[in-house]
Amino acid sequence: MTGKTVTRADLSEAVYQQVGLSRAESAALVETVLAEICNTLSEGQTVKLSSFGSFLVRSKGKRVGRNPKTGVEVEIEPRQVMVFKPSNVLKARINGLNGSVEEDED
Numbered sequence: 001m002t003g004k005t006v007t008r009a010d011l012s013e014a015v016y017q018q019v020g021l022s023r024a025e026s027a028a029l030v031e032t033v034l035a036e037i038c039n040t041l042s043e044g045q046t047v048k049l050s051s052f053g054s055f056l057v058r059s060k061g062k063r064v065g066r067n068p069k070t071g072v073e074v075e076i077e078p079r080q081v082m083v084f085k086p087s088n089v090l091k092a093r094i095n096g097l098n099g100s101v102e103e104d105e106d
Contacts, residue, residue: 062076
């Protein structure tokens with residue numbers, strides 16, 4: 001199932017339509033929120049948005065991987081990855097339930 005990709009412009013337009021700020025103010029608000037999320041994650045902290053989910057930074061250790069085409073082993077260096085963990089409310093909503101499931105505290 002392929003759906004529409006929501007862009008920054010779409011988010012700004014939604015803020016403009018629903019909140020009533022000017023288009024410029026709506027775009028600035030969206031940029032501020034996204035920048036704060038990025039800054040927090042780059043510091044290694046978790047971002048938790050109630051009834052939506054959590055963005056976490058995890059450390060992956062050094063490991064050996066394989067090129068799927070050639071089968072050649074390659075050493076993969078340790079790195080940080082970002083993971084999104086949806087809330088129970090979001091999971092219920094995606095699955096067509098009413099979304100009134102109580103969110104668990106992580």
